[in-house]
Amino acid sequence: MNLGLATSVEVLGAAVSGAPWTVVAALVSITVYSIGRRRLVRGGRRTAARFPRWRQWSFGLGWLGLLVAIATPLDAAAERSLSAHMIQHMLLAMVVPPLWWFGAPAMPMLMGLPRSWRSGVVGPIFAAPWFRAVFRRAVHPVVGWVLMAVTTLGWHVPAAYELAIQNPTWHLVEHVSMLGAGLVFWLPVVAPFPYRSPWPRIALIPYLVSADLVNTVVSAALAFAEAPVYSWYGKLAAARGIDAVLDQQLAAGLMWVPGNLVYLIPAMVITVRWMLGGSSVAARPRTVHPPQTISLPVLSPHRDRGDLLRVPMLGRLLRSPAFRLGIRLATLAGAVVIALDGMLGPDESPMNLAGTLPWTHWRGVTVVLLLVLGNVACFACPLIAPRSVLRRWISPRWRWPRRFRSKWLAVGLVVVWLVAYEAFDLWDSPLATAMLIIGLVGAATAVDLLFEGASFCRYVCPVGQYQMALSTISTRTVAAIDPDRCTTCTTHDCLAGGPRGPGCGLDLLIPSKSGNLDCTFCLDCVTACPHDNVGLVRQVPGLDLAEAGWRSGIGRLSRRLDFGVLLAVLTVGGIVNAAGMTGPVVGVLDEISGNEYRTLVAAVFVVVSILLGLGVLSLAAIGDSSASRPARLTRAGLAAAPLGAAMWVVHFGFHLVTGWPTAEASMVRVTHDLGLSQRLPDRIMSCCVPPPDWMLPLELGVLSLGVAGSLGVAWWGWRAIAVENNDRVTAASITRRWLPSAAVLITLWAVTAWIVFQPMEMRGTSGFMP
């Protein structure tokens, strides 16, 4: 029926728009539960019998009940009608909690989590005696009963109720307290596996009946009141055309009759079972099901790391060298078009392909893909397309000079890039962008036709260094699927190449490769491996930086100061680059330069800021002087990388969201200029989109993840240093060493947070007038 469909869509829309984070939490939670339950069910018939499908439905219905309560028109109606508000409260305290508990979510939720979270974070904490002792007391039935009674009585006191209905914050507190009390109260009643109530089942009869008495007292007070108890409803009732007293009596009736049933039905069930089963009910937890264990199939050694190359269609395409070359040639064609427009088109960046696509769209999209899928930007890099073709006829003669086989040249080029970007406003000059593209393609081709391997990518390309640095906290990496198979391999085709194709141009041997540093995701190793044993698999983001051990092509990362400085420069550079577009910084620079020496002032600003940032970051190395200074400085640089990546994501994400329409504007202009379309380019189209409301919270959330990652990497770094020095490794001693670096990283985070609160220049759009 149309009416039914429309209503459902309306309710769904209201839920999504009314409480988007709750919807996200519901989806994540149900997904984790489903994954965990599926893993458990694979564990055997006995385990499967513990988690029948109806439990999953119950769990989902619990979330649905929560969404109906707080994110549908019921929530709006609750503001004007006590009876609607009563339904909302009953859902929160009496319906949602038991539904969730009937889902027995403990095991499915745990098994749905990634293994590293279970064993590395959640497990150790929740196995701690102090934690278990606190929780054992927090979820005791006495606590549950008291909480339920206090919330039921307390929130119906007129002063408390009025406060909650008028003030959204207190309304939130009211709802959370009802849901929380409901969870603790219904836990011993439902007793989901593997919970064991400290009380015998028979004791739950007075538990439920006495709670029902509290419920009855409140509902009777409302039912027999002769005037509106809550003045809020009394004032608005006439305008809404309803009788406040009648509405109050309806609310009382709902609380009294269905509310009583919710308490009394389980009490009756327990009573009947007790009468039928005699004393066994009381002793059930100890005698009926003594072994409370289930099979855990996910603990088997064969881990599914979600290899993307095994995904039908997509995997086949990615494994194909022709497809990979085709992607690079396509992006090269795009780069050629952009460069042509940059040289021949108007010198107005928001209307020129060279002013929009590379700076706003390519950077914004790839920075997100870098984190989600890996180094997609290098995978699809147009710069190496010419050399990939020309090397069929031209073989390089030389190896890259030994003295330049480090990242120091790249560090210098990254600084030059950052200075040039700010001083010459590269993003605002289509011609400069075109020259930059041509220069990079020419340099990459020349270097890689003269020198073996991927020397340009590894030692020169400043863009590639940024992309490889960001991909250290990606969720995916190129790695051996079965490391045991590599131990029997003697040809090492992934490194040296073989009959199936060339090996790694960056000297990475797959079995001893770790993380994504120096990996361009070219996937040549995938083709070269005769055992089909290389995959694009999941990894723990940042783990590579935290361990910083020996790896192929790099050596021991913790001893590579050039890598540490590179990551530090990219982090500080990311912060300086973002700060350069904030209103206060631009204002200060304009004031200093007086619009005459802007280029010089901007260049000095970038250099001085980077040096200052590196100086501050070096303070992160003072935690323990027993280790060598280069090792500590390297660790400081590695630790800063997650925060730096977060800053780049926030910065480029901002431009992508606010400058998205400029792609259409510049493309319309090009098609019009070429005579392919009569549609005139609209200058308004090339203007900026105001940052949406969700932008700032999301940016702050990303920065929070970044600084948390940095603090974690730093802590692990100090632990590694202690282990290397054969020091006594205790949590307290490592935390002591970690505190100075934590202070430094938090300081840098404070700067990033300050940046996102500032007004930003809408660079690359016609809304920005330099």
Added chain:
Amino acid sequence: MTRRTQSKQRRPKTRGWWFTTVALWLLMPVNMAAADGGAVAWTGTRLEQPAAVVVSPPSPRVGAIEIAWIGARDAAAEVILRHEDGTVMRSAFESARIDGEFKADFEVERPGTWLVEIDPDGEGAAEPVRFNVVVGGPIPPWRSLWMPLFAWVPLVLIGLAAAWRRGV
């Protein structure tokens, strides 16, 4: 080994799972939909029907303010805000999220006392509703965004607690 001993040995494991679950639920980022709330600023009769005005948030500050009209109104109805310094803002009514109600949204940029005037029938005969609203200064944005801003604090504490528990 007796069954009773076995049961004693296994209990801590099962309790661990259970405590984990409870904690997971408490950590779940549930975001309740905030009710609009507000304060009843006026009640009376207009256009021969009972009417009321709700101003939200209940203690307005510089930023978004919603004025909800509950009752009959004409299509030409409008809300006028007059600041004590002479600033005037106008807005027509639109449908509110509660059926049968109407609202006018304002982005108030000045703190101080604003005279709110609601004319339910435009230029008609109905007497406009008038009342004052005192608008406070702005809330620093970091205060309203404390949750994403400091989300890293619990993450780091959880990580530290895990490391501590594992004994490194």
